[in-house]
Amino acid sequence: MKxxxxxxxEKIKEAARKVFLKKGFDGTTSRDIANEAEMNIALTNYYFxxxxxxxxxxxxxxxxxxxxxxxxxFNKDIPLREKLIESVDHTFEMVxxxxxxxxxxxxxxxxxxxxxxxxxxxxRQIKNTRLSQQLEEEAKRGNIRxxxxxxxxxxxxxxxxxxxxxxxxxxxxxxxxxxxxxxxADEHKNIVKDMIINYIFLPK
Amino acid sequence: MKxxxxxxxEKIKEAARKVFLKKGFDGTTSRDIANEAEMNIALTNYYFxxxxxxxxxxxxxxxxxxxxxxxxxFNKDIPLREKLIESVDHTFEMVxxxxxxxxxxxxxxxxxxxxxxxxxxxxRQIKNTRLSQQLEEEAKRGNIRxxxxxxxxxxxxxxxxxxxxxxxxxxxxxxxxxxxxxxxADEHKNIVKDMIINYIFLPK
DNA sequence: TAATGTTTTAAATGTTTGTTTAAATTATCT
DNA sequence: AGATAATTTAAACAAACATTTAAAACATTA
Numbered sequence: 001m002k003x004x005x006x007x008x009x010e011k012i013k014e015a016a017r018k019v020f021l022k023k024g025f026d027g028t029t030s031r032d033i034a035n036e037a038e039m040n041i042a043l044t045n046y047y048f049x050x051x052x053x054x055x056x057x058x059x060x061x062x063x064x065x066x067x068x069x070x071x072x073x074f075n076k077d078i079p080l081r082e083k084l085i086e087s088v089d090h091t092f093e094m095v096x097x098x099x100x101x102x103x104x105x106x107x108x109x110x111x112x113x114x115x116x117x118x119x120x121x122x123x124r125q126i127k128n129t130r131l132s133q134q135l136e137e138e139a140k141r142g143n144i145r146x147x148x149x150x151x152x153x154x155x156x157x158x159x160x161x162x163x164x165x166x167x168x169x170x171x172x173x174x175x176x177x178x179x180x181x182x183x184x185a186d187e188h189k190n191i192v193k194d195m196i197i198n199y200i201f202l203p204k
Numbered sequence: 205m206k207x208x209x210x211x212x213x214e215k216i217k218e219a220a221r222k223v224f225l226k227k228g229f230d231g232t233t234s235r236d237i238a239n240e241a242e243m244n245i246a247l248t249n250y251y252f253x254x255x256x257x258x259x260x261x262x263x264x265x266x267x268x269x270x271x272x273x274x275x276x277x278f279n280k281d282i283p284l285r286e287k288l289i290e291s292v293d294h295t296f297e298m299v300x301x302x303x304x305x306x307x308x309x310x311x312x313x314x315x316x317x318x319x320x321x322x323x324x325x326x327x328r329q330i331k332n333t334r335l336s337q338q339l340e341e342e343a344k345r346g347n348i349r350x351x352x353x354x355x356x357x358x359x360x361x362x363x364x365x366x367x368x369x370x371x372x373x374x375x376x377x378x379x380x381x382x383x384x385x386x387x388x389a390d391e392h393k394n395i396v397k398d399m400i401i402n403y404i405f406l407p408k
Numbered sequence: 409t410a411a412t413g414t415t416t417t418a419a420a421t422g423t424t425t426g427t428t429t430a431a432a433t434t435a436t437c438t
Numbered sequence: 439a440g441a442t443a444a445t446t447t448a449a450a451c452a453a454a455c456a457t458t459t460a461a462a463a464c465a466t467t468a
Binding site for chain 1: 226227228230231304307309310311313314315317321324325327328330331351354355358362363365366367369370371372373374376377378379388391392395398399400402403
């Protein structure tokens, strides 16, 4: 086996990841992927059997990228306040690095949830993280409002993710550049953190 | 002209709207639309010249549905606090009635913003609504934190919209039914309202 | 009723789609 | 070097695609 650089299989997977993220499953053709990878069309099927199989493999990776770190943070052994802030910061970094990821996941799951169920199942761990316990404990102690992890999750992830999903709309509506948008998003991130802490924690 | 029921043109447009909302532009074929409308395939092009033209016409209507009422509320002559609450409530009703609308708009704009620019331009009115003035005035008076309409907009629309965009993911992750989801969404709506008011308005 | 204009139809258009084939090339091993 | 296996290629495949055609069916008006 030639071991200089990437293998053809890796090249195709990386190209497919890039194109799927940008155009979605329906908007992507096998030829798009082959072109991006600079490889012969037949190789897609030689290595992955079908466009669908290749997609599912990539989707699994991307869903993992979308959620795994968040689950890990939720399970960290750190104070609640710190954990909330770290979660928001992580969400921000994640969507900044991979701006197409959230809308991609949302859209594919929205269009055909059934075929992705095996992958989605791993999201169930969210319910049983250390964060859930902390929310219960702190509420019992009267330190925070009683609130479920179901309602905290969108605060920590969704509010930031939404800003980036609507990036193009925002840029057109408010006539700003990409650079200005990032500044705005960062500003909003700080507001979100303040607002969450302000809401969840009760005054002593 | 026969005037019983809908005209063929209306039937096709309504069918196309339904299918585009569900499957997006790339995922929709001319035959899907013709089947949904129970009409001959050729009629799509007879009335609308092309799939693209039909799509653009429908997209315009849907973007209007997505934003017009919000702009109107922003321009209403009512107190700020009331306006914020009404905006959140309206967003909730809008996405509840048309659950596919938000992800559809987000995704189409995300994939090809250029071709939709003429339609998106009308979003610019957001910047110059009565709400913007109110935010400035109330901040000057020391009643609220200084905050721009750019940062209030996602609070009033995005936070609720995100919940519904991730509906399928939520239902799988937390193993709940559609009915339970709506209950959850309603609960979160109230949290959002409390949280926004709590954050924006300063204690006297 | 005959002539005219509009709407609907079945069939065909030429592309593009995902996938396969079989030959050509390259690498691996004895 | 020669045999064997793995990879890559150009070409072809049928199916699905958006769109067009020309004739048929319908409605309208003179």
